[in-house]
Amino acid sequence: MEIICCLKQVPDTEAEIRPSADNTAINYEGIKFVINVYDEYAVEEALKIKEKIGAGTVTIVTLGPERAAESIRTGLAMGADKAAHLDDPAFLGSDSYATAKALAAAIKGMPHDLILCGMRAIDDDAFQVGHALAEFLGLPSVMGIVKLELSADKKKATVHRQVEGGVEVLEVPLPAVLGATKGLNEPRYPSLPGIMKAKKKELKPVKVADVGLSTGDVGKQGFKTQVAKFSLPPLRKAGKIVEGGTPEEKAGQLAKLLREEAKVI
Amino acid sequence: MAAIWVYAEHKDGKIKKVAFEILSEAKALAGKSGGPLCAVLIGSGVEGMAAALGSYGAQKVYCVEAADLGAYTTGGYTKALCDLVQQEKPAIVLFGASINGKDLSARVAGRLGVGLATDCTGIGLDDKGRLQVRRPMYAGKVYADVVFSDAAPQMASVRPNVLTLAAPDESRKPEVVKVAAAVKSDDTMVALKEVVKTGGEKVDLTEANIIVSGGRGMKGPEGFQILEELAGVLGGVVGASRAAVDAGWRPQSDQVGQSGKVVTPNLYVACGISGSIQHLAGMGTSKMIVAVNKDPEAPIFKKADYGVVDDLFKIVPAFTQEVKKLQ
Numbered sequence: 001m002e003i004i005c006c007l008k009q010v011p012d013t014e015a016e017i018r019p020s021a022d023n024t025a026i027n028y029e030g031i032k033f034v035i036n037v038y039d040e041y042a043v044e045e046a047l048k049i050k051e052k053i054g055a056g057t058v059t060i061v062t063l064g065p066e067r068a069a070e071s072i073r074t075g076l077a078m079g080a081d082k083a084a085h086l087d088d089p090a091f092l093g094s095d096s097y098a099t100a101k102a103l104a105a106a107i108k109g110m111p112h113d114l115i116l117c118g119m120r121a122i123d124d125d126a127f128q129v130g131h132a133l134a135e136f137l138g139l140p141s142v143m144g145i146v147k148l149e150l151s152a153d154k155k156k157a158t159v160h161r162q163v164e165g166g167v168e169v170l171e172v173p174l175p176a177v178l179g180a181t182k183g184l185n186e187p188r189y190p191s192l193p194g195i196m197k198a199k200k201k202e203l204k205p206v207k208v209a210d211v212g213l214s215t216g217d218v219g220k221q222g223f224k225t226q227v228a229k230f231s232l233p234p235l236r237k238a239g240k241i242v243e244g245g246t247p248e249e250k251a252g253q254l255a256k257l258l259r260e261e262a263k264v265i
Numbered sequence: 266m267a268a269i270w271v272y273a274e275h276k277d278g279k280i281k282k283v284a285f286e287i288l289s290e291a292k293a294l295a296g297k298s299g300g301p302l303c304a305v306l307i308g309s310g311v312e313g314m315a316a317a318l319g320s321y322g323a324q325k326v327y328c329v330e331a332a333d334l335g336a337y338t339t340g341g342y343t344k345a346l347c348d349l350v351q352q353e354k355p356a357i358v359l360f361g362a363s364i365n366g367k368d369l370s371a372r373v374a375g376r377l378g379v380g381l382a383t384d385c386t387g388i389g390l391d392d393k394g395r396l397q398v399r400r401p402m403y404a405g406k407v408y409a410d411v412v413f414s415d416a417a418p419q420m421a422s423v424r425p426n427v428l429t430l431a432a433p434d435e436s437r438k439p440e441v442v443k444v445a446a447a448v449k450s451d452d453t454m455v456a457l458k459e460v461v462k463t464g465g466e467k468v469d470l471t472e473a474n475i476i477v478s479g480g481r482g483m484k485g486p487e488g489f490q491i492l493e494e495l496a497g498v499l500g501g502v503v504g505a506s507r508a509a510v511d512a513g514w515r516p517q518s519d520q521v522g523q524s525g526k527v528v529t530p531n532l533y534v535a536c537g538i539s540g541s542i543q544h545l546a547g548m549g550t551s552k553m554i555v556a557v558n559k560d561p562e563a564p565i566f567k568k569a570d571y572g573v574v575d576d577l578f579k580i581v582p583a584f585t586q587e588v589k590k591l592q
Contacts, residue, residue, distance in 0.1 A: 019407060132371060133375075166460055224378075238566055
């Protein structure tokens, strides 16, 4: 089975995010980058499927700047077989639409029985690339899956999709684009031999022309949405500490404040 | 002028509040652009819900129906909405940023080849009448003002509980347009086998008005019982920090934070949560924050409107009793 995993490199969740001096970009100085956690679930699931079948290839596909190669290597160290890195200045600044266009163009030229991705990336929080990628490839898509089972003939998958108050059980013909969320699995840590092996695995750079696109299709030129300005959220000030003697008195005081002052209960 | 559309998501025969919130705000946009304000209902047997949309300002309500639209599927609803957009050519389409609102809008934007801004907290028009929005990124660590290309319609999903709900006017009757959608079972692309309820009728955290959340300080899954009781009395739902979810005390769908859900309730009660940067990002836009923690140095107190420094296992049950007394 040929499995594609889309992987994005994002700032660590503990990173403080600040706009650049002119407020038109994010200041990435000093920030630690990691694999988007939802994409880690996708990689783990791909590896589990390959291990269960005992055959197949797991290929990581990433669009991102040069530094993203480090996260790709981490994915290879987890056990993925090879990777394609859409690394071209023309791709930089791509919005969700242009990103999905570029990924679709790259994946079209690769064998794919199943495409896994994270349901969202924790940097731009757009929840868009998975569905748009599927749309451009003409494939079904299900985002937010917490369980995945392949049929015996591997032509279909049964997935559990998280919805309000429960899960939907869906049967999806393959190939399809499936978006992982927390709960699907526990991603493994790369092992030391895995890290050593990853250094020798194929990591193919991909330029805009290689996937049949022109610079006007992607990056800042191919935009459908664009950030005009970044700003920091309004600061929240520390409020009142509820005083009182016993816990009961404090609880009573809190209830009174929320009822009379804040008017929220 | 071309129209502004609001996709009206419904569940169990009721329209989601966020659709009314968007209509309330979009009325002003329609006034500015001069185009009509319309709502779109998709499903099977949805016409009965049209009047409510009219009362919040929709002048026209499209009722898009087909047998295969009885339950939500990404493929079926995408086909139904895209066909109607291509026929009627609205200028702007707005969605509620619920699980399915985000799901549908993403695939629709791909098919139509248009821009989409997700989970917006502010919507407006630029001087050319194009949509412009403000949206949090990095779970709210920064805000982005987003502009669109000329591709129409411009689309956005709007975060629940952010825009101000106007008072409905029952005397306003919308024009109801019935649309027979050309959606077949093939268009759904997937087969919905069953829906397994795990959380009862629990409202999703992203749409909840009141959230009572617990962290590492709850000490175990049984500790959350007192939070369930408080949430029950307040009419809220229970959330959790990443620490509590990773410890297996709560399902992952309860997780609030950058790697969980970003929430905007009217009241967020954080119990035994110290307040990591990624948790604070996920709940920092709550209208009112209350923190209960025995550590006076916990970072959560820097964000809280009201803080109680004490043992939560004493404070929470006592507070539940106090709230009961007030009711």
